[in-house]
Amino acid sequence: MSGPVQSIERAAAVLRLLAGGPGRLGLGEVASALGLAKGTAHGILRTLQHVDFVEQDQATGKYQLGAALLHLGSSYLDVNELRSRSINWADALAARSGEAVRLGTPLEGRVLIVHHVFRPDDTLQTLDVGSLLPLHASSLGKVLLAFGATPLEPVVAAGLETYTRHTAGTAEELGRALAEIREAGWAADIQEMIMGEAGVAAPIRGHGGLVVGAMGVTGALERICDSKGRPHPPLVDMVRGAARAVSRDLGAARW
Numbered sequence: 001m002s003g004p005v006q007s008i009e010r011a012a013a014v015l016r017l018l019a020g021g022p023g024r025l026g027l028g029e030v031a032s033a034l035g036l037a038k039g040t041a042h043g044i045l046r047t048l049q050h051v052d053f054v055e056q057d058q059a060t061g062k063y064q065l066g067a068a069l070l071h072l073g074s075s076y077l078d079v080n081e082l083r084s085r086s087i088n089w090a091d092a093l094a095a096r097s098g099e100a101v102r103l104g105t106p107l108e109g110r111v112l113i114v115h116h117v118f119r120p121d122d123t124l125q126t127l128d129v130g131s132l133l134p135l136h137a138s139s140l141g142k143v144l145l146a147f148g149a150t151p152l153e154p155v156v157a158a159g160l161e162t163y164t165r166h167t168a169g170t171a172e173e174l175g176r177a178l179a180e181i182r183e184a185g186w187a188a189d190i191q192e193m194i195m196g197e198a199g200v201a202a203p204i205r206g207h208g209g210l211v212v213g214a215m216g217v218t219g220a221l222e223r224i225c226d227s228k229g230r231p232h233p234p235l236v237d238m239v240r241g242a243a244r245a246v247s248r249d250l251g252a253a254r255w
Helices: 006-020 027-034 038-050 067-072 074-079 081-097 139-146 153-157 171-184 233-249
Strands: 054-056 063-065 100-107 110-117 132-134 187-190 197-205 211-220
Touching (some): 081 110, 081 211, 110 139, 139 171, 139 211, 197 233
Antiparallel strands (some): 197 211
């Protein structure tokens, strides 16, 4: 019986290292952490990059997990209880609201989109399943932060990237926003990641009332918000109602 293949073991070790790290890692950091020669580490990273399991930031040269690896995990996501319980409610929310619906869970300091229902019109749209969004600049992410589904400290420690002039750029600003979200029971992002776009999200709770995910709508600012930049109350009610319905299906006693 043949033994393990060393190159595959090393590639797996690189992927685990990138998955468990606080952010992108440079070649030297990967080599040092795994006790590999830089040439060996570079060869593994380049191979993983070739199959889109790893991506390299062009500005810094550092590496992170690639989108193809996240898509490879979609077979798990398909049977994940959160996703399966949410599908029908997400479809109904998209039909009622006329907007795209996304379901997110925390992953490595970001929001992983595990389900996406297209806006019910004929416009060209891109499937977001497997995409990673910033926690502090998305309505889905702020819900996860506000209700303790993922810790706040590492997000602040990693630095709050300002995507637009509306993004919370300091710990104090983000803290105030999260307090308001906990009070209201839902979150919005108004041009915080992309100018001209807005979103509304609400928490999904599982057994014991713990927040296990978030569901929300996203679309053009003029459709999501009124003339004063506030989300339309009927839309907020639709999102919260759908999230509550999923929570009930997951066995949550409160929401």
